[in-house]
Amino acid sequence: MSRAVERTTAPALLTDIASLRADFPALQQLVHGKPLAYLDNAASSQQPRAALDAEALQQRQNHANVHRGVHELSERATAAFEGARAKVRRFVNAPSVEEIVFTRGTTESINLVAASLGRQRLRSGDEVLITWMEHHSNIVPWQLICAQTGARLVAAPINDSGELDREAFRRALSERTKIVALTYVSNALGTVNPVAELVAEAHGVGAVVLVDAAQAVPHLRVDVRALDCDFLAFSGHKMYGPTGIGVLYGRRNLLESMPPYQGGGEMILTVAFDRTTYNALPYKFEAGTPNVTGAVGLGAAIDYLERIDFAALAAHEHALLELATERLLGEVPGARLIGTARAKASVLSFVVDGIHAHDLGTIVDREGVAIRTGHHCAMPVMERFGVPATARASFALYNDRSDVDRLMAGIKRAVELFRG
């Protein structure tokens, strides 16, 4: 008698990245009469129809408070919200859902750790080590808590390519270093840090490590167990989800030992005027009614990403970065890259002699090309490279060669206008 062999192979991952563009309704519009070439993905990426639909459904049919009511809508909202948390856990390979805290975004995630863990652990003479390439959101929260505790903020320098000075980073680590907070991928330079190695070095002196993964999650498979980081922060809106939702992964024993960040409903078990007991993880850190729709949208964006072969995605984005780099340097006299790290995500930060980044941004916008211009919330990086601002084109899975053509045409228009 023959028996059918049960196969449980996962469905094949999608490798045809170019076909995904059609999934993004925002890309189907004209801007200033021209088809939109959206190259500001490191600031916010567009959302696929699947995420937009999930958010609309949540708002239309399942809108209710979570973890409260016994009625049907509240149960649906709770299931959707907790379902999203489970997707996030799997996405970053966290050991448990209790270690996934929903926040407003990366900024709030970092502020949570700085305020809660920082106030608990930092003493006068202690040090918090960051790097010179951090976004302001991974600088200012630490400055605030250092000012309150008497600890010192130390920044490890970067080299002329925009790579972390590994030797200086190692030298900066000591028994005084209590917290290390560093970015996985630099938003202003594109540099990809060797995070797992840096985490190991920081753990060597007993420091707790937070990784800002806001720019990493849309491009790389991020695995908190492989990185062995203690905290990981990221935002929904840079990974094809909505704004206003973000994640803090925290190692359970640390989250358990930390005091609450904000007080309110949801984060408590019992409240009396003389004593309040706090809720279990992760709710202890989720005071108030959460952004349910945001979490649902993020969950849908994760479902979307989980279908995609990230090796194919990386190859696609890298090819666009190479093409844009080659064309910019080859075709635009006076163009210079800011950020030339060997390991680089799809961020093209550049300046053009005689044309300020803002003028460049305005001119290419009129050609339907959206890029970011300015200091990218990384003023120390601008200072390091001696520029007041850069223009930045950042690529996502839905970009293609036509977007690079359009960008180049826009830059040439600016050169023509400015140099006559």
Place this chain on the structure above:
Amino acid sequence: MDELQELYREVILDHNRRPRNFGALSDANHVIEAVNPLCGDKLTLYVKVGGGRVEDISFEGTGCAISVASSSLMTERIKGQTVGASLELFAKVHGLLTGAGDAPEDLDKLAALAGVREYPTRVKCASLAWHALKAAVTGTDGKPVTTE
């Protein structure tokens, strides 16, 4: 002339390429630091006020073409004016940039700044130097000037 040429008129491009009154002023009695936090542009305005008049004025800093040209045009126009006339001009330019009412007359070259009205995010670039001027002639220097 398309919209971009309307914004980047020849006079703007010229003042950006060759800014007038650019550099520090050693005998200034008002030095104003102004920043546009949106873009990180920085401007230092040096003003020498004497006898109710702007005797000399200059600026330094980095910024986009609109910001540099606006600063340059402003210094060119303000040098030698009375404090009262400077404030009147500030009000007129403010009206021009924000598009409140009809474009004021007799602005001459300053009328070239009108192009920014179509670009809301760029209005601040053009107005930064003028806010610094106002702070200088009204003696409110010492407070940081920003466009926020």
